[in-house]
Amino acid sequence: MSLPGEDRTSLKNRRVAIIGGGPAGLMAAEVIAGAGLAVTLFDRMPSVGRKLLMAGRGGLNLTHSEPLDRFRARYGDASAWMGPLLDAFPPQALIGWCEGLGQPTFVGSSGRVFPKAMKASPLLRAWIRRLEGLGVRFVTQARWTGWNETGALTFADGSTYAADAVLLALGGASWPRLGADGGWTALLPDIEIAPLRPANCGFAVEWSAIFRDRFAGTPLKRIALSLGDRTVEGEAMITAKGIEGGAVYALSAPARETIARDGSASLRIDLRPDMTLSALAERLDEGSRGSASLSSFLRKRAGLPPVAVGLVQEALHAGETKPLPALVKSLPLRLTAPFGLARAISTAGGIARSELDERLMLHKRPGVFAAGEMLDWEAPTGGYLLQGCMATGVAASRGVLTFLAEREVRSA
Known part of the structure; x- marks a missing residue:
């Protein structure tokens, strides 16, 4: 990446x-190697970028085109310290970087930004070629195990590596089969780490056996979900153990925290967000039902698909007493637990911001930096995760360059 003023030939x-x-790690490697330093990148898997490739199955949502002030707010409690990092490497910079690798982008109808190829593999191949051209050395199947008594990095195969600076970008704990399992937390015992928790995840619901057997794997389309004072329109997916999907992920942070505090969370589903309650009440006037079954009545008069009818029947069998129109517009669903980290799209928790200086260097370990999902931030899907990882990778890599330059001056 060509970033002004970052040539550090003296280093x-x-x-x-x-x-x-x-x-995060690949972006950091590009910035540091682009400044002329020798970079060795270690990864425990046989190849790099595996989670990026997985994200590519959904088209590879790179970032989002919304105004930057709204973009920053997506990072919730972390927006105060993530904001300056996003300002330094904003969505337009990521888009320019992607197009510089020969991958043109487009903005979808929702404002999300994708490569025109709608997959990650061409981008990753071009990226690795660029990194190799910058002299980055890749060492794969190398599981980091900490430091030895001399301060050198140690690895599971018994090898060591002495570095002038170390940048950790080990990810969170979601999708462990792709390389990030959160095991690094045990290697930093002196560092405050917020517990790793699932983010952008689905939730357990105690379905009846009849509903589960019939509708597991069925999408819920054109719905609105509400939790507290937040409402999200979109889609969800019924699973054998609960509910997941884009609209659910958008509410996963408050749902997770509500469950942690109260033991469960009450989600409300509007099965016809395109209709007002009064319009629905006219259609579902009991006087017009006649001898029709409830299922047939809801399908014909409210236009509900079978899975939505099934949800209404679940609520009624559980003792719900709301009139049908109100139930269709605000169907309660009790979430009992988030799905596990292994199924989550991303991770909440990580290294506390207080453990890091403005360069993302650990106060207690000078010369050791951290980036990506290792840090304590979370964001919704929609391009915010990848943008956040890359922005922290850029920030930490610039921190490495500054740290080494300052040390060079002191030793001169």
């Missing part, structure tokens, strides 16, 4: 180790 003999070959 060309310095060695930087990056642990983790996801978006």
Whole structure:
């Protein structure tokens, strides 16, 4: 990446180790190697970028085109400190970077930004070629195990590596089969780490056996979900153990925290967000039902698909007493637990911001930096996760360059 003022030829003999070959680690490698330093990137998997490739199955949502002030707010409690990092590497910078790798982008109808190829593999191949051209050395199947008594990095195969600076980008704990399992938390015992929790995840619901057997794997389309004072329109998916999907993920953070506090969370589903309650009440006037079954009545008069009818019947069998129109517009669903980390799209929790300086260097370990999902932030799907990982990767890599330059001056 061509970033002004970052040529540090005086540091060309310095060695930087990056642990983790996801978006944050790869972006950091590009910035540091682009400044002329020797970079070795270690990853525990046989190849790098595996979670990026998985994201590519959904088209690879790179970032979002909304105004930057609204974009920053998507990071919730972390927006105060993530904001400056996003300002330094905003969505337009990510888009320009992607197009610089020969991958043109487009903005979808929802404002999300995708590569025109709608997959990650061409981008990843071009990226790795660029990194190799910058001299980045990749060491795969290398599981980091900590430091030895001399301060060198240690690995599971017994090898060691002495570096002038280390950048950790080991990810959170979602999708462990792709390389990020959260095991790094045990290697930083002196660092405050907020517990790793599932983010952008589905939730357990105690379905009846009849509903589960009939509708597991069925999508709920054109619905609105509400939790507290937040409402999201979109789609969801019924699973054998609960509910997941884009609209659910958008509410996963408050739902997770409500469950942690109260033991469960009450989600409300509007099965016909395009209709007012009064319009629905006219259609569902009991006087017009005649001898029709409830299922037939709801399908014909309210236009509900079978899965939505099934949800209404679930609520009625559970003792719900609301009139039908009100139930269709605000059907309660009790969420009992988030799905596990292994099924979550991303991770909440991580290294506390108080453990890091403005360069994302650990106060207690000078010369060790952290980026990506290792840090304590979360964001919804929609391009915010990848943008956040890359922005922190850029920030931490610039921190590495500043740290080494300052050390060079002191030793001169």
